[in-house]
Amino acid sequence: MLSLEKLEKNFDKYHHMCGEAMSNKAFEDLAPLEPQAVEFRIRRAVEHWPGEVVIETEAGGMIVDRPRFIRHVLHKAREEGCHTENASAVEISKLPDGYRVRTGDGREFSAKYLVGADGWNSLVRRTLFPGGPRLLWAEQFITDEAAEKDTMHFYYDQRYRGGYRWEFPHPAGKRIGFTRGADERPTYLERQGRPIPYGYDQMVNGNACLIGDAAGQANPITFGGIRIGMVAAKMAAEAISNGKLEEYALSWPRSPYASPSYVKAFDSLRGMDNAELFRSVKPFRKGYGTLSGIRALLNGKKYRELYRAYDLGAKWGW
Numbered sequence: 001m002l003s004l005e006k007l008e009k010n011f012d013k014y015h016h017m018c019g020e021a022m023s024n025k026a027f028e029d030l031a032p033l034e035p036q037a038v039e040f041r042i043r044r045a046v047e048h049w050p051g052e053v054v055i056e057t058e059a060g061g062m063i064v065d066r067p068r069f070i071r072h073v074l075h076k077a078r079e080e081g082c083h084t085e086n087a088s089a090v091e092i093s094k095l096p097d098g099y100r101v102r103t104g105d106g107r108e109f110s111a112k113y114l115v116g117a118d119g120w121n122s123l124v125r126r127t128l129f130p131g132g133p134r135l136l137w138a139e140q141f142i143t144d145e146a147a148e149k150d151t152m153h154f155y156y157d158q159r160y161r162g163g164y165r166w167e168f169p170h171p172a173g174k175r176i177g178f179t180r181g182a183d184e185r186p187t188y189l190e191r192q193g194r195p196i197p198y199g200y201d202q203m204v205n206g207n208a209c210l211i212g213d214a215a216g217q218a219n220p221i222t223f224g225g226i227r228i229g230m231v232a233a234k235m236a237a238e239a240i241s242n243g244k245l246e247e248y249a250l251s252w253p254r255s256p257y258a259s260p261s262y263v264k265a266f267d268s269l270r271g272m273d274n275a276e277l278f279r280s281v282k283p284f285r286k287g288y289g290t291l292s293g294i295r296a297l298l299n300g301k302k303y304r305e306l307y308r309a310y311d312l313g314a315k316w317g318w
Contacts, residue, residue, distance in 0.1 A: 002109060003084045017192040019168055021152060023318050024060040026227035037068035040169045043150040049281045050157060050274035057288055063168060092127045098207060113240050114208040120197040122214035133200035133216025136163060140177035141188035147174035156277055162270035196223055199263045204249035209236050220266035221309050222317030228257050256316040265309030280306060
């Protein structure tokens with residue numbers, strides 16, 4: 001197996017454009033891979049909603065140094081026989097028995113199977129697949145503000161247009177992110193920006209497949225993508241190993257990572273003003289649990305898809 005890595009120079013900068021949060025549950029899916037490059041252990045999530053609703057829940061997870069974590073994954077892959085090259089693909093062509101990739105430095109590589117894990121503006125997708133994912137543009141700021149080291153804060157408001165503002169711990173202090181242009185920029189040490197791709201449903205075309213941001217697999221409710229992309233990669237690798245890439249095309253849409261509830265809920269949230277956001281969360285104002293779940297069901301059918309997406313997202317979205 002050959003892996004082309006195009007970000008040698010800007011590897012850290014690119015991969016730090018992320019909340020870098022992963023749940024403990026993620027590593028049950030990714031076994032035998034274990035947590036690495038952990039910077040903070042997360043124990044709480046605090047949600048701030050219109051109407052002064054604040055919901056605090058236990059959250060088992062971590063903030064990782066994503067570049068160091070990915071380097072560890074690459075190291076493990078090399079130990080298992082993966083060959084890596086630093087090069088930027090500039091052209092892809094279909095061959096009778098596979099694909100040819102030409103790089104910016106003039107080299108050519110060919111293979112029977114082609115996996116596009118080349119980001120939201122994927123060359124593989126643009127060359128071999130129709131259309132593309134929807135994009136939610138977000139920006140993140142690294143600040144020297146003090147932060148609770150074990151807590152993630154989420155702020156919901158109509159101005160985030162279906163998204164939210166997040167405040168997570170960072171070694172320099174705090175990372176603050178939100179839908180681009182929704183808030184004033186804080187005083188920052190570093191500014192980061194990127195699109196969050198979601199809502200694309202074609203994973204396989206012949207012997208080519210897409211994973212991660214290239215496949216628009218980010219969760220539009222949680223904005224999570226690390227775990228999701230890695231699980232998709234594991235599914236695709238197993239399908240290729242079996243010589244049946246179509247298995248990935250069948251298994252991914254059936255997984256809880258790809259539930260259509262996420263996009264439906266996000267589209268619903270985009271149209272909500274603060275009064276409706278408050279009405280939707282009102283049954284949970286004293287916290288999540290069995291009684292609040294019953295109250296939510298009695299709240300009517302209008303928000304049931306939203307509640308389903310929240311429940312799935314909490315379990316599978318980070």
